Amino acid sequence: MPVPPAELTAHFAIEGPDEARAAATDAAGPSGLAREAGPGELMLAGPRSEVLAALGEAIAAALDAGAHGLDVKLEAPTESRR
Amino acid sequence: MSTIAPPASGVGASVRRPDGIPKVTGAFAYASDLWADRMLWGSTLRSPHPRARIRSIDVGPALRVPGVHAVLTHEDVPGRKTYGLEIADQPVLAWEDVRYQGEAVALVAADHPETARAAAQRIGVDWEVLEPLTDPERALDPSVPKLHPSGNVLRHVHVEHGDPGASGEVVVRGEYAVGMQDQAFLGPESGLAVPAEDGGVDLYIATQWLHVDRDQLAASLDLEPEQVRLVLGGVGGAFGGREDLSMQVHACMLALHTGRPVKMMYGREESFFGHIHRHPARLRYEHHATRDGKLVAVRAWILLDGGAYASSSTAVCSNAASFACGPYEVPNAEVDAYVVYTDNPPCGAMRGFGAVQTCFAHEAQMDRLAAALELDPVELRRRNALSTGSTLPTGAAVRCPAPVAELLERVVAMPEPEGGDGLWPGGVSNVTRGEGVRRGVGYAVGFKNIGYSEGFDDYSTARVRLSLAGGEPLAEVHTAAAEVGQGLVTVQEQIARQELGVERVAVLPADTQVGTAGSSSASRQTMMTGGAVQAACEAVMEALRERAGGEPGASLVDLLAAGPVEATREYHHRQTFPLDDKGQGDAHVTFAFAAHRAVVDVDVELGLVRVVEIATAQDVGKAINPQAVEGQIEGGIAQGLGLALMEEIQVVDGEVRNASFTDYLIPTVLDMPPVRLDVLELGDPDAPYGLRGVGEPPTISSTPAIVSALRAATGAALTRVPVRPDDIVGL
Numbered sequence: 001m002p003v004p005p006a007e008l009t010a011h012f013a014i015e016g017p018d019e020a021r022a023a024a025t026d027a028a029g030p031s032g033l034a035r036e037a038g039p040g041e042l043m044l045a046g047p048r049s050e051v052l053a054a055l056g057e058a059i060a061a062a063l064d065a066g067a068h069g070l071d072v073k074l075e076a077p078t079e080s081r082r
Numbered sequence: 083m084s085t086i087a088p089p090a091s092g093v094g095a096s097v098r099r100p101d102g103i104p105k106v107t108g109a110f111a112y113a114s115d116l117w118a119d120r121m122l123w124g125s126t127l128r129s130p131h132p133r134a135r136i137r138s139i140d141v142g143p144a145l146r147v148p149g150v151h152a153v154l155t156h157e158d159v160p161g162r163k164t165y166g167l168e169i170a171d172q173p174v175l176a177w178e179d180v181r182y183q184g185e186a187v188a189l190v191a192a193d194h195p196e197t198a199r200a201a202a203q204r205i206g207v208d209w210e211v212l213e214p215l216t217d218p219e220r221a222l223d224p225s226v227p228k229l230h231p232s233g234n235v236l237r238h239v240h241v242e243h244g245d246p247g248a249s250g251e252v253v254v255r256g257e258y259a260v261g262m263q264d265q266a267f268l269g270p271e272s273g274l275a276v277p278a279e280d281g282g283v284d285l286y287i288a289t290q291w292l293h294v295d296r297d298q299l300a301a302s303l304d305l306e307p308e309q310v311r312l313v314l315g316g317v318g319g320a321f322g323g324r325e326d327l328s329m330q331v332h333a334c335m336l337a338l339h340t341g342r343p344v345k346m347m348y349g350r351e352e353s354f355f356g357h358i359h360r361h362p363a364r365l366r367y368e369h370h371a372t373r374d375g376k377l378v379a380v381r382a383w384i385l386l387d388g389g390a391y392a393s394s395s396t397a398v399c400s401n402a403a404s405f406a407c408g409p410y411e412v413p414n415a416e417v418d419a420y421v422v423y424t425d426n427p428p429c430g431a432m433r434g435f436g437a438v439q440t441c442f443a444h445e446a447q448m449d450r451l452a453a454a455l456e457l458d459p460v461e462l463r464r465r466n467a468l469s470t471g472s473t474l475p476t477g478a479a480v481r482c483p484a485p486v487a488e489l490l491e492r493v494v495a496m497p498e499p500e501g502g503d504g505l506w507p508g509g510v511s512n513v514t515r516g517e518g519v520r521r522g523v524g525y526a527v528g529f530k531n532i533g534y535s536e537g538f539d540d541y542s543t544a545r546v547r548l549s550l551a552g553g554e555p556l557a558e559v560h561t562a563a564a565e566v567g568q569g570l571v572t573v574q575e576q577i578a579r580q581e582l583g584v585e586r587v588a589v590l591p592a593d594t595q596v597g598t599a600g601s602s603s604a605s606r607q608t609m610m611t612g613g614a615v616q617a618a619c620e621a622v623m624e625a626l627r628e629r630a631g632g633e634p635g636a637s638l639v640d641l642l643a644a645g646p647v648e649a650t651r652e653y654h655h656r657q658t659f660p661l662d663d664k665g666q667g668d669a670h671v672t673f674a675f676a677a678h679r680a681v682v683d684v685d686v687e688l689g690l691v692r693v694v695e696i697a698t699a700q701d702v703g704k705a706i707n708p709q710a711v712e713g714q715i716e717g718g719i720a721q722g723l724g725l726a727l728m729e730e731i732q733v734v735d736g737e738v739r740n741a742s743f744t745d746y747l748i749p750t751v752l753d754m755p756p757v758r759l760d761v762l763e764l765g766d767p768d769a770p771y772g773l774r775g776v777g778e779p780p781t782i783s784s785t786p787a788i789v790s791a792l793r794a795a796t797g798a799a800l801t802r803v804p805v806r807p808d809d810i811v812g813l
Contacts, residue, residue, distance in 0.1 A: 025231045034231035035171040038163040039156070039178065042231065045169065 132736025184355025241665030269318015282309025524790025689807025718780025
């Protein structure tokens with residue numbers, strides 16, 4: 001059964017060593033919202049507050065592991081699943 | 083305006099369907115019959131491994147094959163590289179990890195289908211083969227490798243109702259399993275993508291929901307939704323298996339890349355890898371009752387194998403939890419339903435949608451409980467039957483008619499077939515004189531939600547235009563609703579005739595040039611699109627009345643002489659709400675109920691089964707087309723019989739072993755017994771015409787009724803479907 005799009009979807013790619021990408025994945029994982037979205041790209045989809053919290057943790061973990069850049073795209077559809 | 087009388091071919095008439103004879107004679111044009119000038123053929127390279135990592139892909143050898151026009155990989159996906167109905171977790175084309183055998187890796191377009199297939203096999207993939215995770219119980223273990231970044235548990239639904247610790251004087255426990263059933267639609271996945279001058283694409287496609295396909299296509303093709311136009315092709319069955327994308331993005335990518343129309347058409351073997359299946363399930367139940375046969379508590383643990391990607395799994399899991407206790411008054415319940423990722427084939431929507439698996443288990447439990455209580459199994463069900471006003475384990479009250487006891491009584495009242503017709507289980511291959519043949523009779527009852535649940539604002543759109551053509555009124559009905567074989571075109575015609583009082587009705591091809599109709603699934607389309615057509619017709623009639631200006635004698639022809647009248651309307655069902663963390667909420671729109679009695683003959687020495695007859699009573703709310711209702715009920719029972727006795731995708735270590743109709747058995751006319759039908763029309767006051775949907779209930783409780791009859795004949799426990807001959811003879 002299809003469902004409406006999530007309230008917020010964040011696609012992001014970490015620039016930096018593999019360890020930084022791995023750290024971001026590990027940090028985002030427990031949110032339950034993380035999926036692979038392309039080569040080196042992760043997606044977080046769900047309620048806005050949860051996505052933002054998981055994104056923040058992923059970015060912080062990536063920076064701690066040597067990330068030097070971040071490419072992020074956010075989608076907040078007008079009709080969404082909360 | 084003069085009073086309009088609906089013609090005899092309106093609502094309630096068994097109008098003959100327009101596609102019936104063409105389908106029987108072979109003249110019907112399916113999506114696989116599509117053709118365009120300068121058309122290329124697409125083919126897909128798929129992973130032979132259930133789990134592997136792609137080190138590199140070499141497309142050079144394929145590109146050098148004469149006649150090949152394009153070879154595409156994930157690098158050529160213009161937009162979002164993943165798709166999915168609930169969670170976009172499935173790669174359009176794999177870039178690194180493959181998670182199931184058959185996952186799409188690369189595409190070829192060539193001037194001949196065999197050239198395309200041969201070239202696809204020349205694509206060089208350097209695989210690092212990995213150990214697949216195929217046991218769903220292992221997938222629950224947090225220490226095993228994660229198939230997706232957020233782990234392997236896709237959803238856990240916990241339902242807590244009353245006192246979950248309540249106990250009864252009599253307790254029965256059971257463990258059950260359901261195999262992986264395929265939708266086995268006869269028309270394999272197929273479609274034709276045609277590049278358009280505006281940079282977009284037109285796709286002619288066999289699908290269940292045009293608009294959700296369009297939206298996913300637009301995202302992955304990096305186009306605006308208006309640049310992706312879909313037209314429904316001839317659909318050869320669906321049963322949930324066409325809700326997810328299959329070749330849609332692939333064909334459009336190839337068409338946009340080559341600038342030529344591209345047709346893709348799966349063969350039967352590829353079809354088994356190209357769509358999702360019914361979730362295999364493991365279920366553990368504990369039923370508590372008083373000595374006089376009143377249910378006290380039900381505890382259930384349900385594990386669904388979602389396979390590699392999410393598809394509709396989270397909703398199937400919710401449904402399994404919602405309907406885990408069956409159509410009974412259960413004062414106390416605790417249900418835990420899980421769906422997990424594995425490296426098995428992805429699973430998703432299929433007729434019954436989570437209620438099939440649980441119905442098999444809860445009905446087996448009711449038989450066990452009846453035996454423990456030394457009570458008639460039907461009487462036990464009747465004593466606990468749900469009714470209007472009952473509270474479900476999810477805390478919601480049943481608002482619609484819930485004639486569970488009446489359905490059972492009607493089935494019991496039907497005469498049973500006599501024996502002695504000389505037909506033995508196994509047909510002509512049974513060369514015995516029937517020495518080992520025993521008869522068994524079994525009963526089951528089930529229910530399921532109609533329409534989309536958990537807060538989804540589900541709706542359908544219809545545009546109705548009434549005009550004069552050749553001096554006579556003509557109604558044109560335009561929706562995006564997918565006719566997948568259920569008879570929806572006829573239903574739309576009948577409603578328009580009923581509401582407008584005209585005989586000539588044309589149902590236009592379904593496409594995305596009108597608003598969404600939602601999916602032809604969840605037994606919802608007659609209710610939802612029927613409701614939209616009814617509302618649009620009412621608006622047309624209101625406009626005509628205004629045009630008449632109160633003049634009582636104005637005829638329809640007179641009024642339409644001033645020009646056509648057109649109206650577009652949406653039908654939304656009543657609001658529903660998500661389940662909370664204790665599985666509580668008014669999550670479902672309405673419910674449909676059915677009861678089945680199976681009579682079987684079993685050769686207990688050879689393990690052969692003959693289903694002698696199925697008797698059923700079902701409440702459909704309103705039979706718009708009684709003949710179509712009978713067809714839906716008989717077809718649904720055939721699929722339930724298939725699950726009971728023969729249909730299972732054999733997956734060993736993540737590899738499918740029977741991807742053909744030679745080895746994946748579906749019931750034929752020789753397997754289908756006569757069906758004795760009793761259709762109730764207890765209208766739902768919240769639905770147009772009282773409609774409640776027909777398609778799924780016949781599949782849900784027919785399976786457990788057949789297995790119950792097998793148990794009665796053999797005395798074997800039979801805790802798994804499909805039941806194999808080995809299970810019957812006790813090997």
